[in-house]
Amino acid sequence: MQPSTSKKILILGAGIAGISAAYHAKLQGNHNALILEKSMRAGGLLNNFEVEGFRFDQAIHLSFTKDEYVRSVFDEVPHYAHYPDVYCYETPHWLKHPVQNNLFQLSIEERVSLIKSFFSRPDSQPQNFYEWLVHQYGEEIANRYPVPYTKKYWATEPVNLGLDWISGRMRRASADEILHGSMTSKTGNGYYAQEMRYPKEGGYRAFIEPLLKDLNIHLSKHVVAVDVSKRIVKCADGSEYGYDYLVNTLPLPLFVEMLKDVPATIREAAKTLWATQVDLLSVGISKPDAVPHLWFYLYDEGLLPARAYSVGHKSPSNIPTGCSAIQFEIYSSPRRPLAINVESLNQHVLEILDKLGIAKQEDVIFVDHRSLPYGNVVFDLGMEDTRNIVREYLYAIGVLLAGRFGEWEYYWSDQAFMSGKNAVEKILL
Structure with a gap:
């Protein structure tokens, strides 16, 4: 057997999973791990x-991991510990999250109707996400809150989504909590995490910055072809890289397109996998403390963003003194594209800021728009079975997978970090 230090490991993608794979290869004494990254x-x-002096993350990004190993790595970075100050906006109300536990601001008639619906919810076993929502909350709460949010966040109807992804990500309804929150505004933290952590300097990326030291990363390398029989990866600039072991973190459908001699059944299966796209609208505001909450969800169907976060709440180092900043997330997909141009999006955000009482147009320094081609893997009905066919084929031809898009999973950053570690340890341990 060759010593581990001689194994040439090629990693596609320098996101947190790819970085973790190279970092843990180095910890095992293997310095032949190389990452190819398309961006700069x-x-x-x-x-x-x-x-203009404001720092924005690419979406909310707060760490709430309970994994002791991940904490041991992330906690080396000086950070703030935040209480999950989460709210929901439904015109004209700011309701604490989860919304079903905080109905006190609504009229008596609305509260009675919503609670009656909760107690008459069906007992039948749900077969899709819409049925799960009604089973959990009753028709009226479901159709008023999580259904509109699902359409915005997942860019599809909830009836099209499966159930396997839900575990630990949505709070189950409790009769005691719903009744209590309908009678008083004094309710506790109902979020699934009790503490959220964020670096004091450098944005969320600072948590992984120490891991990058001495890693071998080739930037501006756009992978276009993979030949697993010859163990060669080709890039758009004509460069080629050989490998002993390949770890892929690139989106599964894109990776399959790069492979030579893939069976038609696998190629067609990969084409059915899809993800949301995220449009980020980031706003600099010329007055302090303008954004009322760390982050919040928007339930009104007429408001395009699904959620928004306060940049300065996460860390004052993200914004100039005396200012505020907010970032809105708008989700779409190839199956439900965003049918509005950038100029109209910017104007829409300005109107939302005014509507929510956060800022007038004269308070706005800038609105910055940029788009991320991949946001979240969509767990439509039957997706896992199709995805598993693709993954099993790739494992069989010697490709290791890691990360949210490489494994095509609903991974948070800590889970993506561990997936990179697990992938490389299959090679080295």
Whole structure:
């Protein structure tokens, strides 16, 4: 057997999973791990960007991991610990999250109707996400809150979604909590995490910055072809890379397109996998403390963003003194594209800021728009079975998978980090 240090490991993608794979290869004494990254900066979805002295993450990004190993790595970075100050906006109300536990601001008639519906919810076993929502909350709460949000966040109807992804990500309804929250505004934290952590400096990316030291990363390398029989990866600039072991973190459907001699059944299966796209609308505001909450959800169907977060709440270092900033997330997909141009999006955001009482147009320094081609894997009905066919084929031809899009899973950053570690340890341990 060759010593581990001689194994040439090629990793596609320098997001958190790819970085973790190379980092843990180095910890095992293997210094032959190389990452190929299409962009000019490592970090993937954890990257951030600056506009006129304001730093924005690419979406909310707060760490609430309970994994002791991940904590041991992330906690090396100086950070703030935040209480999950989460709210929901439904015109004209700001309701605490989860919304079903905080109905006190609504009229008596609305509360009675919603609660009656909750107690008459069906007992039948749900077969899709819409039926699960009605089973959990009753028709009226479901159709008023999580159904509109699902359409915005997942860019599809809830009846099209399966159930396997839900575990630990949505709070189950409790009769005691719903009744209590309908009678008083004094309710506790109903979020699934009790503490959220964020770096004091450098944005969310700072959690992985120490891992990058001495890693071998080739930037601006757009992978276009993979020949597993010859163990060669080709890039758009004509460069080629050989490998002993290949770890892929690129989106599964894209990766399959790059492979030579893939069976038609696998190629067609990969084409059925789809994900949301995210349009980020980032706003600099010329007055302090303008954004009322750390982050919040928007339930009104006429408001395009699904959620937004306060940039300065996460860390004051993200914004200039005396200012505020907010970022809105708007989700779409190839199956439900965003039918509005950038100029109209910017104007829509300005109107939302005014409507929510956050800022007038004269308070706005800028509105920055940028789009991320991959946001979340969509768990439509039967997706897991199709995805597993693709994954099993790739494992059989010697490709290891890691990360949210490489494994095509609903991974948070800590889970993506561990998936990179697990992938490389299959090679080295």
